Amino acid sequence: MRIGIRVIVPLLILGIAVAIFYTVPLILHSLGLKSTSTTTSVLYYVQVATYVIIGLWIVSSIADVIRIIIQNQVGNRAIAIANSLKYLGYIVVILFVLIPLGISSSTLIAESTFTGLIIGLALQPVLANFFAGLLIMLTGYIGVGDKVRIISTQIPFLPAQSPGYKYFSADFIEHGYKGTVVDIDLFYSRVILESLRELRVPNIVLLNSSILEYTSKYSEEQIFNVRVEFPLSAVDINSLEELVREELRDFNITEGPFINEQSDKDHVIVLVRLKVSINVDWRYEKSKALKKLLRLRQELINKNQQKPESQPKA
Secondary structure, three states: OHHHHHHHHHHHHHHHHHHHHHHHHHHHHHOOOOOHHHHHHHHHHHHHHHHHHHHHHHHHHHHHHHHHHHHHHHOOHHHHHHHHHHHHHHHHHHHHHHOOOOOOHHHHHHHHHHHHHHHHHHOHHHHHHHHHHHHHHHHOOOOOOOEEEEEOOOOOOOOOOOOHHHHOOOOOOOOOEEEEEEEEOOOEEEEEEOOOOEEEEEHHHHHOOEEEEOOOOOOOEEEEEEEEEEEHHHOOHHHHHHHHHHHOOOOOEEEEEEEEEEEEOOEEEEEEEEEEEOOOOHHHHHHHHHHHHHHHHHHHHHHHHOOOOOOOOO
């Protein structure tokens, strides 16, 4: 179906162009413009526009075919590769259409310099995004399929301030928007957030942002913290760290356990740092570790409650 459309549309454009070639002289004649030079000039620009449109459509179709072919080999990066080839093809089409039609390279450069100056001043934000998109695609600043967090003052982000217990176990709050890059265009990029909403970021903002990469090729592991509060009345401070270590013997402990701090006069907080592979969901591992430590906490409390009360002295 899509291949048929790709073939039909250029033919339709060509048919419209041919129709225009025959109708333009009649329209100009009815308007009283009988000059041959005027008719030739109008037909010339129609010819240029037709060739450009058909050329751009062909380049776009070829880029889509290339994306489909290499999708299985390179995954999501096929989108960025196809986009790069498509925009490069656009430039080639414009050059190959204009120069053979009688526009010399010197004339093209001279006219484009003046025109570019005017357009550049008027479309400065657009051009900034255009060249930022080129830099992002060429340098690999981010890539399609990367799981990232965008940290930028130009994209307002305010984490919840209350209730305070929401961040009890967090070392720090990561500002910004976290998601997966799904497309990089020449003017803006698309990121699917964890909420499955689409965030569109102008490329110039993206290029000026700090990117927290969750799938870095330079690190195959990730570390997360687990904290649990224990009542002083139910634990032996001297053996608490060893009990926690034994409870988490099936996990990869990189640091700790430590008695991290005293939350109040009746409780202490034990901290342990665990390490997992970058491909593992650390939240699932943290959930398992927390369950074990919370069961240990409850066992110690129950054991303390079952102790017989000391007999009063006579």
